[in-house]
Amino acid sequence: MEMLTPLDQLRPNHLPDPVGFWPPAIGWWVLTIIVVALITFLTLHAVRRWRKKRYRTVALQETQKALADYQEHQTPVRFAQDCNVILKKVALRAFPQKEVASLSGDHWCQFLAETGGTPEFLNHSAFNNDRYNPNSSLSAEDIFTLTRRWIKKHHA
Template identity: 55%
Template sequence: MDQQNPLDQLRPNHLPDPVGLWPPAMGWWLVAVIVIALLVLVTVSIRRRWQKNRYRSEALHQARQILADYQVHQSLHRLANESNELLKRVALHAFPRAQVAGLTGDAWSQFLANTGDIPEFLHHSAFNNDRYHPEIPLMPPDGSPDKMPENVYELTRRWIKKHHA
């Protein structure tokens, strides 16, 4: 009797089709949605922060311009007045109007010192009422009038960068 092996009667094995890259599995769709959402949130957050602090960069540019103008007119009183005017505009932008608008003299110096954590404002004649009297020489706290313009600029710049509303 001719006995045949039953396994010889089977068809040869065939491999399944290879797994394609498209469409991705559900998990990859979820990962893509999460990544896109995070990118949108980070972008919105960065844009809001930039817009919120844009006034600082504009004010720093104006402070540099005030110092450059001083090189032309060489008036310490004008430098002090323009710097204070810039600081007041920045303060009005960052703080409630009722808190800032009426401040002058020592109260203004105290406000600048407190909100910027810069105590040098308290003893600087360019940031109190001395700047309104052209006959009174303006002096920084260390008493060296040669460094007055740079000192006023540096205090103005530091307050614009550091103030916290």
């Protein structure tokens, strides 16, 4: 007869059940909430920023269309008027209506120069009342360049 050792008398090891994927631990819930909140915040911020800047994109497209129209009709006075209309629309969108709506002539040029950081508006006849003078010499390229620069760089 063989002798049993005390170790032989022990029952075999009982392993615990494997850990499942569900439900996750509290740390994973907290991490998920933080990630979802962060993604939501960044998405809302990006959408607000896009909406806030969208008017600039539209205005730049309108300026490009006005240039295409100018290339057909070749009338600098009409092109200057179209660009002024675009600038006024953008200014009314970006600044308080009380401040912008009544501006014209030299006051309008002063406003454009100050808000866009473009002093060239002060010396440019296309943006004050001289554009109605049939003898004024207007450069469509200068008008186009200044209009685009102000739309891109104005700060409200």
